[in-house]
Amino acid sequence: MTDTTQAPPLPDHLSADPRSPHHVAAVFEHDIGIRFNGKDRTDVQEYCISEGWVKVPAGKTLDRKGQPLIIKLKGKVEAYYRQPE
Structure with a gap:
């Protein structure tokens, strides 16, 4: 059990x-x-919180490398650690 x-x-x-320069493995342990x-x-x-966008998969569509096709949505973004139940 992890402690926040x-x-x-x-x-x-x-x-x-994990191939992205913005991937931080320590954060994904939580x-x-x-x-x-x-x-x-x-x-x-x-x-990206400061620029106000998220990238999400576009349904079940895949790109030519077999990865999910990603779309960018703009709006208010908040990131947080979920509390264990």
């Missing part, structure tokens, strides 16, 4: 893709929540 007091601070720009325009999203692949 030991969790690293959430970065302004974070990506779930349960992260993203609130986009006031609603919790569970499908966020990348976010």
Whole structure:
């Protein structure tokens, strides 16, 4: 069980893709929540709080490399650590 007091601070720009320069593995050891325009999203692949956008998969569509096709949505982004139940 992880304790949120030991969790690293959430970065302004974070990506779930390990190939990205914005991927921080230590952050993904904890349960992260993203609130986009006031609603919790569970499908966020990348976010930037200061620029106000998230990247999410566009349905089941895949690109030519077999990765999900990603679209960028703009709005208010909040990132937080979820509390264990």
